[in-house]
Structure formats: structure tokens, C-alpha cells
Amino acid sequence: MKARRAIFEIYLDYIQYYGGSIRVRSLLRLCKELGFSGVAVRAALCRLSQQGWLDRTREQKQSFYSLTPMGRDRVEEAAPRIFTPLTEKWDGQWTILTYSLPERLRAKRERLRRELIWLGYGPLTPATWIIPKPAAELTTKHLLDRGLDKGVHLFRARHINSLANAELVEKCWDLSAVQKQYRSFIDRWNPQWRSYQQKFNSGKPVPDNLCFSGKMRLLHEYGRFLYLDPRLPWELLPKDWLAEPAWRIFRDCYHLLAEGALRFFESGYQGPARTETQKREGHARVMQGLMELV
Template identity: 40%
Template sequence: MKPQSMLFTIYGEYVRHYGSEIWIGSLTKLLGEFGLSEPAVRAAISRMLRQGWLVSRKVGNRSYYSMSERGKKRLEEAAARIYKVDTDSWDGKWCIVSYNIPEERRALRDQLRQELGWMGFGMLTTSTWISPNDLGQRVKELTESYGIADHVEIFYAEHLGWSDPRQLVKKCWNIEEINEKYKSFIDTYRDKYEELASKLRQNKDVPDSYCFVEKTVLVHEYRKFLFIDPDLPLDLLPELWLGKEADQLFQNYYQLLNPGAVRFFESAYEVAPS
């Protein structure tokens, strides 16, 4: 697991619920549970600072780090999708984003594509992306922040022809591949969940450090689906869709691990001075 990705998970799962700021010594102790050295943690923090995800504060000889506004927004978006509730039925409309960004701004164009994929858009053509979810406001905010509003058009409209909705889905997303990844997740974590549930029923001791590591890895692995699962409404999913089963397994295992994981985090966390 990459240190930077693990830091996102630590901040999203723990730090943002404890004032959003943490001492680097606490981070080093927590990430040490995953075999990460202090230099590796410091290097990852430096990268996140340069990329604008973190901000730092010095108190005496101690350094404290918190998520930037950009980072907080990303964590909130991720949490909303990981711990989602069932959405309303689909209204039959598509959010469409079309862009024509000059070659000299290619880096921004590539970044826009990456962000659209993160939001759950699928590529219909090279410069046209679609989603069955109403994400227009988020795209407007994104394009304004990148300074490319003059090169982007956003629509929320009905599709009149010719592919039916499920055909459009197949053109834009590899649903079979996503389903296979969900199956792999279920195969990996079903036995772990049942084993832990059995231990707890028998009142066997389960170390808090184990719960912390296992829960953090669980969230880290499940978070990967944010990059590949477009969060399609039920009307557009195949009959055999494993996403629902995987989500239920995730929620059940998470609830078993959470109390011990939080206790371990609190044992390493020190309240930042005001």
C-alpha cells in the first residue's frame, strides 16, 4: 500500500473526526503498524503538502498537519459515496459534459478526465462524458476552479436515440470487470468477517491494534471502488450485480472492527494545542 494513499484513509477515517489535525509523531506511530518507516511517512506528507492536500502548523518543535479545504472536500465526497444510502429511482436523464480544451492546456485536460472518472462519469466519446446522476453543480465548481469554463459545456437531458440505457452503460463502463472486482472483494473478506464475528460471540480477546489495521485496510481496499464504480441507479444495473452484497459485507465487517480501531487510534492521537 502506498503511504500517500494510506494517509488519505487515516485522515478520512479518523483524523477528520478529531479536529482534523494531527501531530506527525502520532501519524508515524499509526502508520508504523503497516510497516511504514518514519522517512516514508515524512516523504508522503511532503508530497501531499506540495500537491495542496495538506497544510502544516508548527507548535514549538512539533509539526501538526491537517487537510486543506481541497482535501476536506475530497474526503467528504468519498465518505458520502462509501457510506451511501439508497438513492431515489432514476429520472431517466443524463448529465453530459463536453469539452474542447486546447492542446497547450493538455495537463488540465488530463486532470479534468481524471476528476470526471472519480465522480463516476463514463467516456462516451473522447471529449464527451456522461453520468445518470445529476453532477452538474460539482462539474461547474470543478471547471471554474481549473479556469477552463470557457472550454466546457454541461447538460442534464433526456437521451432520444438510439442505444437503450443499458447499451449506453456498456459503451461507457466495463460493468463485468467491476462485478469481478466486487466478487474478489467478497471472496477476500467474507471469511475474515465470519471468523471475527465468531470470536466476538465467544468473547475471545481481539487486540485493538488488529482492529485498527484490519479496519483501515478494509476501508483502503473498498475505497478503490470509488475510482471504478460509477454508482449507477438500480434501473441500469445487471440482474446479477454484486455491488450490493459487497457493500453489505463491508458495512457489517466495519461495524465489528470499528470500536477497537477507534480505541487504538485514540491511544496514539494527541490533541493539538489551540
Template identity: 40%
Template sequence: MKPQSMLFTIYGEYVRHHGGEIWVGSLTRLMGEFGMSEQAVRVAISRTVSQGWLKARKIGNRSYYSMTPRGKKRLDEAGARIYKQTSAKWDGKWCITTYNIPEKQRAMRDQFRKELSWMGFGMLANSVWISPNDLADRVKEIAESYNITDCIEIFTSEHIGISTDKQLVEKCWNLDEINKAYQEFIDQYRPQYEKLREQVEKKQEISDGECFVEKTKLVHEYRKFLFIDPSLPEELLPNFWVGRDADDLFRNYYALLDPGAVRFFLSVFESAPDKDLALS
């Protein structure tokens, strides 16, 4: 687990639900549970700040960090997808994004592609990306933030052939590879879940610290599917889709670990003092 990636997990899973700001000392203590040194944590924080995801606030000789608006939006998007509810029936519409970003802006073009992939778009052809989800407004926001609106076009369309919608999906996403990744997740975490459930049933004590480490690892690992699973509606999924079983396992294991994990986090968590108190 890389420190910078773990920062996003800690903020997304804990800090954003408790005021959004945390003392750097609390961060180093929490991430130290995963064997990360204070220096490694501070380097990761510095990089995340320089990339525009985190911002610092100094009170006395203490530094407190919170997500920037950009960071909060990313965490909200991730949370909505990780803890997704059953989606409504698909309306049959496709969101299509095309771009013509010049070679001199190659770095921007690559970054825009990464954003499209993160949102769940699949590449149908060179510079043509599609999604069955209504993501037009989000694409507009990203284009505006990167100042490339003159290079982007967005359409909403129906697919009328020649292939079927499911065949179209197969052209844009490797569902077999995603299924394989979900199966590997299940193979790794089901034995741990069964063991913990047995401990709970036998009323064996499980430390809050253990719950924090295991739950954070679980979320950290499951968060990786945000980068490969396009969150397709049920109508477009194959009959054999391991993602459903992986999601059930994630939710059940999460529910067992969550109470103790939150207690441990709160025992270490220190936010900034009241603003008026800090100024007095």
C-alpha cells in the same frame, strides 16, 4: 499500500472526525502499524502538502497537519460514496459534460479527465462524458478551480434512443470488470469476517490494535472502488450485481471492527493544544 494513499484513508476514516488535525508523531505511529517507516511517512506527507491536499501548522517544535479545503471536499465526497445510503428513484436525466481543452494544456486536460472519472462519469465519445447523477455543480467547481470554464459545457438531458439506457451504460462502463473486482473483494474478506464474527460470538479477546489494522485495511481496499464504480442508480444496474453483496459485507465487517479501531486511534491520536494555550 502506498504511504500517500494510506494518508487519505487515515484522514478520511479517523482524523476528520476528531478535529481534522493531527500531530505528525501520531501519524507516523499509526502508519507504522502497517510497516511504514517514519521517513516514508514524512516523504508522503511532504508530497501531499506540495500537491495541495494537506497543510501544516507549527506549534513550538511540533508540526500538526490538517486537510486543506480542497482535501476536505475530496474526503467528504469519498465518505458520502463509501457510506452511501439507498438512493432515491432515478429521474431519467443524464448529466453530460463536453470539453475542448487545447493541446497546449494537455496536462490540464488529463487532470480534468481524471476528475470526471473520479466523480463517476463515463466516456461516451471523445470529449463527451456522461453520468446519471446530478453532478453539474461539482463539474462547475472543478472547471472554475482549474480556470478552464471557457473550455467546458454542461447539459442535462434525456436519452431517447436508439439504444436503451442499460445499453448506453454498457458503452461507457465495463460492468463485468467491476463485478469481477467486487467478487475478488468478497473472496478476500468474507473468510476474515466470518472468523472475526465467530471470535466475537465466542467472546474471544480481539486487541484494539488488531481492529485498527484490519479496519483500516478494509476501508483502504474498499475505497479503491471509488475509482472504478460510477455509483449507478438501481434502475441501470444489471440483474446480477455483486456490488450489493460486497457492500453488505463491508458494512458488517466494518461494524465489528470499528469500536476497537477507534479506541486504538484515540490512544495514539494527539491534536494541537488549545490555540490560546499554544500562544501563552
């Protein structure tokens, strides 16, 4: 596991529902359960803060980290892509993005490319990226918020030769590599899910701390597909595409571990001036999200 990603996933899975802020000492305890040292966690927090994802504040001599607006946006973008299966129908059109950035802006160009990959775009040429979705509005807002909109142009079009859509997909995305990653995830987590299921069914449930660490490792591994899988419409995917079987395993394992993991999180969570009412509201939001994961 990588510390920065693991911390961000704790915000995504829990902290966002409890006001978006957590005491550093509390986060250190959670991350220790995942095998991270205090030094590694503090370094990761510093880096996330420098990158604009988290904001550090002090209250009564205690340090807290909360999501910045950019951090909240990323969490809100990531959550539905993790917790809902792909059901979109394709209208046959492509969103096309072109950009022109000089060599002196190489760092900005690389940031732009990383954000396009995050959004699901694939490179048709180095400066022309495509996605088979009506993504212009989302893309414009996303890039504008990050100061990456200069020199960018967006279009919507239909490929004249529909038979060549498969060629476009093959050129822009390495789906065979993604398929291998899905197979690896299934091979690892299907036996693990059955093992968890047997323990719960035998009346010897998994301890809460192991539910938490297991669930976060599950989320960490499945969360990699946010960067690997562009979530193309079914019409453009191989017939044996493994995204849905992998998602079902993720969902079932997530459900099994959720209650014990939440108890562990709440047993040590500390935020700034949290009231019992606010804690109950956070708990209710987490449980509501769990109920919607079907």
C-alpha cells in the same frame, strides 16, 4: 496498501472528526501499524502537501498536517459514497459534459479527466463525458474550485431511444471489470468477517491494534470502488450486480472492528492544543457516524 491513500483514509475515518489536524509523530505511529516506514510516510505527506490536499504547520517545535479546503471537500465527497448504499431512482436523464482543451494543456486535460472519473462520469468520446444523474451543479463547483472549468460546457438531456441506454453504459463504463473486483472483495472479506465474528463471540476479541490495522485495510480495499464504480442507478445495472452484497460485508466488518480501532487511534492521537472537551466531541462524532452506518 498505498501510503498516500492510507493516510488520506485515516483523515477520512478519524482525523476529520478531531479538528482535521494531527501531529506527525502520532501519524507515524498509526502508519507503522499498517506496515509503512517513517520514510514512506514522510514522503507521502510531502506529496499530499504539494498536491494541495494537506497543509503543514509548526507549533512548539512540532510539525502538524491538516486538511486543506480542497482536502476537506474530497473527504466530504468520499464519505457518503463509502458509508451509504446506493438508493437513488433514475429520472431517465443524462448530464452531458463537453470540453475543448488544446494539446499544450495536456496536463490540465488529464487532471480534468481524473476528476470526471472521480465524480462518476464515463467517456462517450474523448471530449464528451456523461453521467446519469443531475450532476451539473456539483460538477460546476467541483471543477471551478480546482481551476478546471475553462472550456467546459454542461447539458441535461434524455436519450431518445431508451433501449440504447444499455449501449451507452457498455460504451462508457467497463462494468464487468468492476463486477470482478466486487466478487474479489466479497471472496476475500466474507471469510475474514466470519473469522472476526467468531473471535469476538468466543470472548477473545481482536486486540485494538489489530482492529485498527484490519479496519484500515478494509477501508483501503473497499475505498478503491470510489475510483472503479460510477454508482449508476439500479435501472442501468446488471440484475446480479454485486455492489450491495459487497457493501453489506464492508458495513458488518467495519462495525465489528470499529470500537477497538477507535481505542487504538485515541490512545496515540495528538493534535495541536487539543482539550479533553474537543477529544470527547471527536469521539462522539465518530460514534454517531458508526450508528448511522446501518
